[in-house]
């Protein structure tokens with residue numbers, strides 16, 4: 553299905569009277585408040601895309617770098633409900649490249665949310681609305697689609713955005729950078745020591761200081 557770029561501004565009440573359906577796309581980069589939640593780091597992204605390159609298809613890897621190209625697909629149906637309210641029902645769909653709240657690396661977050669909103673002319677009308685709709689206050693018969701859609705996305709995003717630890721591949725990606733470094737060094741030195749026949753000594757040392765890594769993490773933060 554074709555996705556045209558959506559208009560910046562519409563008259564929602566006119567669309568309601570016409571029973572119109574709008575379907576189109578908006579660029580993720582046009583949502584300033586959403587930008588703060590997206591992944592922006594360069595170095596880690598490089599590391600991750602190298603990792604993914606080994607395991608996944610190029611198509612999947614390409615998504616990570618396509619910040620500016622990422623699109624939000626939107627479908628909105630305007631009309632009146634049974635009691636005559638001016639409403640819009642619709643769906644918002646996108647895949648966001650967000651920052652994992654656990655490791656701060658990039659995590660792809662597929663997003664799909666249904667919306668059901670009543671348009672009102674005043675705060676009073678919003679307060680007295682009894683039908684369980686979310687409301688949107690329309691001033692001067694103008695609706696800025698970008699603000700409207702961004703609000704809906706921010707409301708519907710999960711409170712905790714992080715790698716799925718039940719998924720093996722995502723779990724492997726979900727390590728704080730300094731922790732990853734420690735692990736690599738430990739593995740390396742353990743290997744070298746084993747080769748020199750000092751494996752047992754090394755093991756004993758590690759048992760004595762199992763929380764060294766955690767201590768470093770706390771100081772860093």
Ligand SMILES: [Zn+2]
Nearest residue numbers: 652655715726
């Ligand atoms: Zn993570």
